[in-house]
Amino acid sequence: MRFAARVEVRLRPGIADPESATIERALPALGFDDVGKLATGRSFRFEIEAESEARARERAEALATRLLANPVMEDAAVSVSPVESP
Amino acid sequence: MRFAARVEVRLRPGIADPESATIERALPALGFDDVGKLATGRSFRFEIEAESEARARERAEALATRLLANPVMEDAAVSVSPVESP
Known part of the structure; x- marks a missing residue:
């Protein structure tokens, strides 16, 4: 079965985020003085071939923490859902 | 009221994504030959002060398309939800 995974990598709280x-x-000068607490991150979407959703999640988390995020500075949030067959 | 917004900016389909x-x-050599269709993007989270969720969504979409994404090459997906009061 194929699963769609989405990983959001963000800096850990307390890490400087210039x-x-x-x-x-810059936002107030651009007309967005109603916006605050902005945080940036990187997102990754991919598909995984696995026999179950639990296994797909395990693989996605391994990929996220080993290769996509730097665990010293970053957290990775992983979500996995089945891909509808065509 | 405060709303939490999340914007995911991704390259439009057909734009080269090296x-x-x-x-x-690189994934097969790193032990992830079960992963494919990978796409990267940028994510932004922020809070908006607005009188309604519809208005907050409108402001988040304006910010996303005017400042966070490059509309020539990128799409922005916006989601907005109320922030629970403390």
């Missing part, structure tokens, strides 16, 4: 701070500082 | 292609090509 990119987000810069965007946030 | 970063994803490179990751995908």
